[in-house]
Amino acid sequence: MTDDLAWETLAADTAYTCPGFDVVHEDVRLPDGTETDFDYFHEGESVVILPFTSEGAVVVIEEWRQAVKRVNYGLPAGSMEDHDDDPETAVGRELAEETGYEAGSVEYLYSAEPANGYSDSVFHYFVAQDCEPTAEQNLDFNESIHVETTEFESLVERVREGELRDGRSAIGILYYALFEQ
Structure with a gap:
């Protein structure tokens, strides 16, 4: 440089x-x-979580996105807040708030600057293992989210077919498929 x-x-x-x-x-x-x-x-820093249940399914969300006027299918994610000590703390908070799931373990995966030509956004990707629905979903006032589980291969196929269009989710899914699986 x-x-x-x-x-x-x-x-x-x-x-x-x-x-x-x-x-x-x-x-x-x-x-x-x-x-x-x-x-x-x-925008600052955010976390994106690829959460696997103990049975190997992936916890995914459907969320209304007003900017594109449709339901978005993808991974739980959210901004780091002032009281988050580090990105891993934000992972636990966001996963529980958006999905009601809590992770047995969390591992860092990757960080990306998705649009650094016009934004300072940074996405920190994490894999959460042994996720169980033990928490209460606690959505922000402006979140409309449904939670479900699916197979990882189904997520890769949805990206391939253009059905999963959320860029931050696609990056995490494809990174995991390419380098970690």
Whole structure:
């Protein structure tokens, strides 16, 4: 990596804020000396969980996504909150809140910057093993979620066929299929 590609941030402010994300406006100087501006979507860090039950099934969710006006099929996921000590803490909280399942063990899988041309989002992927429905689902006010289980091979097939369109879920499923299975 070379520093001669780096942009210099001259000033920054939050142009817009709402629950879940901000839009940040920066005045920048490019490597050739040109001064311009740059806006990006600030979301921060999130966790995405590939949760396996003791029997080997995968816990998945169906969730309404207003931006695309349809039900999204995929993996449980959520933003890290201020009180989360680390991503693994967020995994336990998000898994229980969204699905009512708790994991026997959790292992880090991978981290991705899914859209680093216009966002600072980071997704930390984890595999949760021996998940059991021992908690109470505790959804946020703006979440509409149904929980079910399926076979891992079915998830891979849904990605292949274009039926599972959630990008963050597809990355985790395909990474696991390619490198971990």
